[in-house]
Amino acid sequence: MAAISGERKRSSRLKEKTLDGYNFAYLDDQTKRMIRRAALKAVAIPGYQVPFGSREMPLPFGWGTGGIQVTASIIGIDDTLKVIDQGADDTTNAVNIRRFFAKTAGVETTENTSDASIIQTRHRIPEVKLKSDQIIVYQVPIPEPLRWIEPREEETRKMHALTEYGVMHVELYENIAHYGKVTTSYNYPVQVNDHYVMSPSPIPKFDNPKMDKMPALQLFGAGREKRIYAVPPYTKVKSLDFDDHPFEIESWSECCALCESSSSFLDEVITDDKGSRMFVCSDSNFCADRRAKGHKGPGLPRKFEIKDIE
Amino acid sequence: MTNVLLSSKNLSHHYGSQVGCIDVSFDIYPGEVLGVVGESGSGKTTLLKNISGLLQPSSGSVKFDTRVDGLKDIYLLSEPERRLLMRTDWGVVFQNARDGLRMNVSAGANVGERLMAIGARNYRDIRNEATDWLQNVEIGLERMDHYPETFSGGMLQRLQIARNLVTKPRLVFMDEPTSGLDVSVQARLLDLIRGLVSQLGIACVIVSHDLGVMRLLSNRLIVMHKGRVVEKGLTDQVLDDPQHPYTQLLVSSILPV
Numbered sequence: 001m002a003a004i005s006g007e008r009k010r011s012s013r014l015k016e017k018t019l020d021g022y023n024f025a026y027l028d029d030q031t032k033r034m035i036r037r038a039a040l041k042a043v044a045i046p047g048y049q050v051p052f053g054s055r056e057m058p059l060p061f062g063w064g065t066g067g068i069q070v071t072a073s074i075i076g077i078d079d080t081l082k083v084i085d086q087g088a089d090d091t092t093n094a095v096n097i098r099r100f101f102a103k104t105a106g107v108e109t110t111e112n113t114s115d116a117s118i119i120q121t122r123h124r125i126p127e128v129k130l131k132s133d134q135i136i137v138y139q140v141p142i143p144e145p146l147r148w149i150e151p152r153e154e155e156t157r158k159m160h161a162l163t164e165y166g167v168m169h170v171e172l173y174e175n176i177a178h179y180g181k182v183t184t185s186y187n188y189p190v191q192v193n194d195h196y197v198m199s200p201s202p203i204p205k206f207d208n209p210k211m212d213k214m215p216a217l218q219l220f221g222a223g224r225e226k227r228i229y230a231v232p233p234y235t236k237v238k239s240l241d242f243d244d245h246p247f248e249i250e251s252w253s254e255c256c257a258l259c260e261s262s263s264s265f266l267d268e269v270i271t272d273d274k275g276s277r278m279f280v281c282s283d284s285n286f287c288a289d290r291r292a293k294g295h296k297g298p299g300l301p302r303k304f305e306i307k308d309i310e
Numbered sequence: 311m312t313n314v315l316l317s318s319k320n321l322s323h324h325y326g327s328q329v330g331c332i333d334v335s336f337d338i339y340p341g342e343v344l345g346v347v348g349e350s351g352s353g354k355t356t357l358l359k360n361i362s363g364l365l366q367p368s369s370g371s372v373k374f375d376t377r378v379d380g381l382k383d384i385y386l387l388s389e390p391e392r393r394l395l396m397r398t399d400w401g402v403v404f405q406n407a408r409d410g411l412r413m414n415v416s417a418g419a420n421v422g423e424r425l426m427a428i429g430a431r432n433y434r435d436i437r438n439e440a441t442d443w444l445q446n447v448e449i450g451l452e453r454m455d456h457y458p459e460t461f462s463g464g465m466l467q468r469l470q471i472a473r474n475l476v477t478k479p480r481l482v483f484m485d486e487p488t489s490g491l492d493v494s495v496q497a498r499l500l501d502l503i504r505g506l507v508s509q510l511g512i513a514c515v516i517v518s519h520d521l522g523v524m525r526l527l528s529n530r531l532i533v534m535h536k537g538r539v540v541e542k543g544l545t546d547q548v549l550d551d552p553q554h555p556y557t558q559l560l561v562s563s564i565l566p567v
Contacts, residue, residue, distance in 0.1 A: 149412070162390045166427025170412070170419050173426070176433055177418055177455050242433040 047196030065223030087282030257299025345528030401474030
């Protein structure tokens with residue numbers, strides 16, 4: 001989406017960097033236009049699921065085809081792409097999608113959150129606050145938050161249109177009735193701009209507050225279910241709750257074993273078969289940044305240099 | 311007499327060339343129980359769907375006394391208005407309790423859902439209200455967090471009634487509420503419905519082919535045959551002194567015990 005520089009410069013860069021025989025960013029231009037139209041509509045109606053003609057991609061549904069199609073349609077030659085999977089830049093899904101766009105679009109890629117202009121993500125929002133010149137693209141498996149309680153598409157559309165969201169609280173009620181608290185920990189439903197209830201994709205509820213009034217544009221792509229939806233910058237996003245059971249995010253008694261952060265989302269890592277475990281940041285870039293700045297967590301050996309693990 | 315609650319005028323419904331019901335007119339007043347009887351295929355259920363907003367009739371009108379605007383044709387209301395009416399002022403008790411319940415959520419949530427649907431957002435209040443209603447329909451509180459799948463047929467039907475009455479509707483439609491239950495369970499359910507209806511002053515339209523049920527519950531009776539109303543009047547009057555040949559046949563068909 002960054003301003004496209006001169007046509008000549010562009011085509012020469014494309015030639016030297018991208019695969020022969022493929023269009024820029026893999027998708028053909030008609031498809032890209034179709035997806036952009038859907039995305040524009042989605043931005044105009046925050047939280048509304050816009051149907052689109054999802055294409056077959058060179059990887060299976062459920063691996064991020066929705067996110068890839070959205071990214072492919074908005075990416076320009078001057079963009080810098082970051083891809084994260086479960087918070088990490090170096091997991092299979094992230095590495096392959098990043099490589100895919102490096103090959104087909106010839107764009108710069110990065111692991112550094114603040115350097116990226118487009119961030120495609122699965123399961124996390126980066127810990128670093130996003131800026132207004134960034135776009136975050138979510139991969140979404142099931143876009144319809146009402147689906148578990150109402151299987152009929154005709155009915156869910158009506159419920160969305162008429163803001164009939166009473167049933168959404170039934171799930172929360174069930175949680176509290178059975179476990180004493182809301183146990184939904186990921187894909188926690190939100191209401192966007194006081195109208196559409198939206199599934200935030202399977203991010204932990206820890207990340208829900210980050211969506212509220214976020215300066216960056218948030219785009220959601222569901223490839224298998226063929227839906228695109230969006231939250232425009234600075235839009236109100238409220239997590240559903242009860243008056244007497246307000247929304248809460250996860251907290252940990254430990255800090256990150258590597259970077260000593262106590263404000264980030266931590267993953268529990270089993271370290272041996274004797275029950276030892278450690279908690280580390282799920283956002284690998286955030287963690288590495290902090291270590292580079294000299295933070296040392298309790299999990300690092302005493303005489304340990306940062307370069308040893310990099 | 312008070313104002314009419316629901317008024318049906320010259321209501322007809324056709325399924326293609328098939329007849330659902332023809333030219334049905336009646337009024338229901340607050341607190342009254344109206345019974346609709348007739349054999350299978352006589353148009354009872356079609357009529358019930360027509361007047362409860364589930365199926366638009368081919369011709370004729372259905373008017374309901376809305377809280378704000380008075381008597382209005384329910385099919386001329388906007389869809390959000392009609393759906394709100396269905397969630398608040400109306401209740402529908404289905405013959406098959408599974409049609410009216412959410413089987414994958416607990417009994418308490420089933421009762422609480424209608425409260426949440428009209429904007430209740432305080433867990434404690436919803437829980438308390440659901441508790442009261444489960445007690446009203448004689449479902450033990452230890453079953454509150456159990457799934458309806460684990461309930462017996464009679465309990466399911468009572469749960470469905472609680473779910474409908476929790477928002478204190480003014481009119482409840484019941485389609486064969488007791489069929490498929492054994493007689494002792496039937497008797498208890500009838501007792502319960504009769505008690506709740508008189509206690510809360512709810513108007514009721516009950517469709518049934520069981521004349522015994524009708525004698526117990528309803529104040530007035532409509533007899534339907536081949537889509538038409540062939541006889542109407544006070545329940546005792548219709549059952550004790552039937553005028554129309556079909557009603558006479560119907561009444562004489564009751565098996566003596």
